[in-house]
Amino acid sequence: MKNLLRLMVILVVVSFAFNSYSVNTVEVTGKDSPNDKGEAIDIKWTLDASLKTSAIKVFVFRKVQGEAEYKQIKELDITAENFNDKNELKNNIPYMYYLEFRNVTGEVVYKTNEFGPYVAFPQWINTDKIPTFIFSLIAMIVILIFIQVAKSGRKLYVRPLPGVQAIEDAVGRATEMGKPMIYCPGISVISDIATLASISILSRVSEIVAEFGSRLIVPNYDPIVYSVTDEVVKGAYLKVGRPDAYKADDVYFLTQRQFAYASGVSGLMAREKPAANFFLGWFMAESLILAEAGSMTGAIQIAGTDSISQIPFFIVACDYTLIGEELYAAATLMGEDTRLLGGLKGQDYVKLVAMILLIVLFVLKLFGVPGIDTILVGGN
Amino acid sequence: MFFKKTVPFIFTLSVGIFSFFYYFMPHAFMQDLWDKASQWAIIIGGGAMFVGVISMVRAYYKRATNKSDPNRYFAMLTIVCFIAMTVIGLITGIKPGSLFNDIFVGIMIPCEATMFSLLAFYIASAAFRSFRLKSFSAGLLLFSAIILMLAQIPTGENISPAIPWLKGWILDYPNVAAQRAILIGIAIGSVATALKIILGIDKSIYAGVGGK
Numbered sequence: 083m084k085n086l087l088r089l090m091v092i093l094v095v096v097s098f099a100f101n102s103y104s105v106n107t108v109e110v111t112g113k114d115s116p117n118d119k120g121e122a123i124d125i126k127w128t129l130d131a132s133l134k135t136s137a138i139k140v141f142v143f144r145k146v147q148g149e150a151e152y153k154q155i156k157e158l159d160i161t162a163e164n165f166n167d168k169n170e171l172k173n174n175i176p177y178m179y180y181l182e183f184r185n186v187t188g189e190v191v192y193k194t195n196e197f198g199p200y201v202a203f204p205q206w207i208n209t210d211k212i213p214t215f216i217f218s219l220i221a222m223i224v225i226l227i228f229i230q231v232a233k234s235g236r237k238l239y240v241r242p243l244p245g246v247q248a249i250e251d252a253v254g255r256a257t258e259m260g261k262p263m264i265y266c267p268g269i270s271v272i273s274d275i276a277t278l279a280s281i282s283i284l285s286r287v288s289e290i291v292a293e294f295g296s297r298l299i300v301p302n303y304d305p306i307v308y309s310v311t312d313e314v315v316k317g318a319y320l321k322v323g324r325p326d327a328y329k330a331d332d333v334y335f336l337t338q339r340q341f342a343y344a345s346g347v348s349g350l351m352a353r354e355k356p357a358a359n360f361f362l363g364w365f366m367a368e369s370l371i372l373a374e375a376g377s378m379t380g381a382i383q384i385a386g387t388d389s390i391s392q393i394p395f396f397i398v399a400c401d402y403t404l405i406g407e408e409l410y411a412a413a414t415l416m417g418e419d420t421r422l423l424g425g426l427k428g429q430d431y432v433k434l435v436a437m438i439l440l441i442v443l444f445v446l447k448l449f450g451v452p453g454i455d456t457i458l459v460g461g462n
Numbered sequence: 463m464f465f466k467k468t469v470p471f472i473f474t475l476s477v478g479i480f481s482f483f484y485y486f487m488p489h490a491f492m493q494d495l496w497d498k499a500s501q502w503a504i505i506i507g508g509g510a511m512f513v514g515v516i517s518m519v520r521a522y523y524k525r526a527t528n529k530s531d532p533n534r535y536f537a538m539l540t541i542v543c544f545i546a547m548t549v550i551g552l553i554t555g556i557k558p559g560s561l562f563n564d565i566f567v568g569i570m571i572p573c574e575a576t577m578f579s580l581l582a583f584y585i586a587s588a589a590f591r592s593f594r595l596k597s598f599s600a601g602l603l604l605f606s607a608i609i610l611m612l613a614q615i616p617t618g619e620n621i622s623p624a625i626p627w628l629k630g631w632i633l634d635y636p637n638v639a640a641q642r643a644i645l646i647g648i649a650i651g652s653v654a655t656a657l658k659i660i661l662g663i664d665k666s667i668y669a670g671v672g673g674k
Contacts, residue, residue, distance in 0.1 A: 119490040173490070204489045211486050218482075221653045229663060275652045278659060278667055285666040305514030306507060310667065312517070334521035335514030339570075341577035353533045367581060374584040388648045390641055398592035399584075406644040407651030413666060421663050429654035436646055 108133065108192065112179065112200040115166060117211075120173040120204035126164040127181060127194075134160055137183035137191045142167070147176040147199045171202050213457060220435065225428035232424025240426050245384055245402035246415045249283070249360070252382045253290045256357035262297035262332075263287075264356045266347060266372065267311055268363020268387070269303040269340060275410065276388045277307055280363035281314055282413030283386075287360065288318035292327060301336040301350060303343045308335040344368035348375035361385040361400070362409060365392045373399035386412060471662045478660030519544065606632055 108127050115122035125142065137160050143152040144167065155169045160183070171177070176199030183192040232238055256263045265287065267280040284300070291298045300315060302308035312333045319328035336346045348371060351359065359376040361369065362385065369385075369392040376383050377399050385396035386404030396403045404412055407429070414422040447454040477499070484492050522544075525537035547562065554560040593604045612618035613629030658664040 118488050119493045121490075204491075206487055206489045208486055208488050215486050218653060221650060222657055225654050225657055275655050279655055282664060282666040302514070305510040305512075308514050308517060309510055314667065331521045331524050333517075335517045337518075338511075338514075339574065341574040342570075345573070345577050349536065353536075367578065370581055370584045370588060371577065374588060388651075390644055390648075393644070395588065398588040407647040410651040410655045413664070417666075419664075422658060425654050425658050425663060429650055432650050432654070433647065436650060 108181065108183075108194050110179075110181065110194055110197050112198060114200065114202050117205055117208040120202045121168060121171045123167045123171060123177060123200045123202050124164065125167060125179060125200075128163065129160070129183075133183055133192055136185055138186050139184045141182040141184065143180050143182065144169075145178050147178050152178075152180065152196075173202050173204060176201050217436075221432045224432050224435065225425050228428030228431065229421050229424040232420040232427070235420075238420075238423055238427045240411075240415065240423060240430070243404065243408055243412065243415060245386065245404045245408065246412050248382070248384050248402040249287060249412070249416065250290060252358035252360075252384060253287060253294060253296065255382060257294040257296040259357045260296075261357035262299050262354055263291070263358040263360065264347065264351060264354070264376075264381075265298055265300045265360040266363065267300065267302065267307055268361075268365055269343060269368065270307075270364035271304055272306045272310060274364050276364040277304075279410045279413060280386075281307075281310055283360075283362050283409075283416065284311060285314050285318055286413055286416040288315040289322055292319040292322040292324050295324075295327060297329070298332060299350065299354065299356070300333040301343075301347055302334065303336065303338060303340075305335050305338070308333070340366060340368055341371075344371040347372055351376050351379050351381070355379050356381045359383045361387070361396065362404070362412070363387065364389050365396075370395040370399060376400075467665065467668055470668045471665070475660055475662065478656065482660075 108129055110125065110127045112123055112125045114120070115124050127140075140158045140160060140162055141154055142156040142158070142165055144155045145152045155167065156165055158165060167177075178196050178198040179200070180196045181194045182190050185191050228238070253263065265284055267284060268274075268277055270277045272278070288298055298315065300311050302311055312330070315333050316325075316328050316330075319325050337343050352375065356376075356379065359372075359379075359381045361372055361376075361383070365372070365387050366389065369387070369389075373383060373385060373396055383400040384402045384404075385400040386409035387393060387396060388406050388409055390406075393403065393405055397405075411426050411429075414426050443454050443458060447458075480495070480499075484496050519541065522537040522540045525531055526534050526541055528534055531537075547565065550565065551562040554562050556562045556566075589607070592600070593607055595601055595604055609625060609628050609632060612621065613626045618625040618629075655664075659667065
């Protein structure tokens with residue numbers, strides 16, 4: 083009887099031991115997070131199915147290699163199978179980790195051995211962005227080649243845009259009617275390409291306005307954009323030899339609140355009854371408010387934006403709309419600078435390259451060639 | 463011309479080249495430089511706001527004092543509100559519970575919400591104009607709009623289960639295809655425009671050079 087009891091105890095102990103060490107197993111790996119400035123380590127683990135049911139939380143502990151004490155750095159749900167450690171990590175220092183799995187009462191169900199050391203270090207190149215880098219380089223080279231071709235004197239044809247012709251006509255119309263024009267450079271900041279393109283167009287428009295002796299009102303949303311537009315308009319008057327005709331009060335900062343700006347410009351249009359309104363730049367929800375308010379005054383309206391969601395509003399409410407990249411091309415088409423025209427032509431050829439590339443990738447995808455999605459949508 | 467053309471060009475070129483490489487280089491050295499440049503931008507923005515406010519006050523003051531302008535009272539109101547808010551903000555602070563914040567939340571935000579709500583009426587009037595059956599394209603627009611509007615309400619599904627499906631198809635295929643085409647054009651156009659500005663080929667944005 084005594085021997086039987088001993089045997090039963092041994093069997094129970096062995097069965098518990100078997101459950102603890104062969105059923106609850108965790109495989110852990112770690113490495114420096116790729117394509118970052120360092121200060122981050124990726125830890126991954128795979129859980130046994132039984133551990134997923136017995137534990138509810140994972141606790142991550144870390145210490146610098148050689149130090150005595152571990153510190154708890156993260157508490158995760160049991161569903162988590164990886165952790166990106168950015169918790170006050172320093173580069174080039176080896177870190178050790180271990181994981182604890184706890185049940186609903188907080189008891190430790192399983193604890194891994196310590197693992198590591200892992201060292202975080204910065205990368206100079208983001209390898210995920212290499213395809214973008216290559217295509218950017220190709221685009222730049224093609225554009226620069228066409229700029230050189232244009233400089234050499236070769237005639238390049240670029241399809242004229244009705245909206246661009248309409249800008250010049252609108253200035254003439256406003257002059258004949260003796261009414262002012264309103265130019266909105268959008269509600270974005272100076273670093274936005276749409277704002278820069280708009281300022282380029284403003285430069286050409288204000289030259290024509292200065293020549294014709296009509297009036298251009300430029301209410302600005304951003305104070306830095308205001309500083310630039312003010313100087314650009316002043317420069318245009320200076321260039322055509324009429325600095326005295328420049329009115330500093332017609333180019334001004336209005337407000338930096340979106341709907342206050344819409345309200346201010348709508349009020350301006352209602353009071354001044356302009357002959358032409360230009361909405362060129364980056365716009366948001368105020369686009370339709372501006373365009374409809376302008377439409378009610380009977381002014382000819384020319385809009386242009388690269389804000390995709392606002393293009394339909396401008397199309398329905400304005401007489402002419404420059405869609406997306408047409409906004410960037412407008413200033414070039416208004417001027418006679420051959421180098422800029424060359425750049426525009428180069429841009430068209432880059433588009434051709436992009437189209438060919440997309441068609442080739444599409445056909446390869448149809449034939450089931452692997453990896454096409456990765457090329458099309460990025461490195462991940 | 464040196465300070466109006468050459469200096470801005472040197473700054474644009476160097477910052478442009480740095481920004482290009484920053485996008486592809488995640489190293490801490492580049493990140494720290496970028497963070498510092500961003501701080502400078504905030505400081506410049508603060509200074510520019512001061513310049514902007516001076517411009518706004520100057521423009522509205524001239525309008526307010528122009529006796530021949532029948533709308534001068536609006537300009538006066540703007541200046542009075544500007545001074546009142548500045549003084550109240552300086553005295554009471556701008557934290558929640560202050561008079562400045564109460565005026566802002568109680569007057570400014572409802573006014574902005576009113577402007578935003580005008581969009582509903584403007585959308586209706588713009589839709590009325592654009593949905594007139596004048597051409598084949600306008601017909602396509604009208605047809606798509608009817609399908610989309612019907613699919614948004616339960617009646618659409620009651621008429622035919624094909625209507626919600628057609629709405630999904632229009633939004634997911636022709637709509638996305640057109641948007642992506644525009645986006646690719648914008649992306650390439652951005653590269654070309656940025657390149658022309660960074661290399662000083664397009665100098666029209668430099669202050670005071672008048673496009674040359």
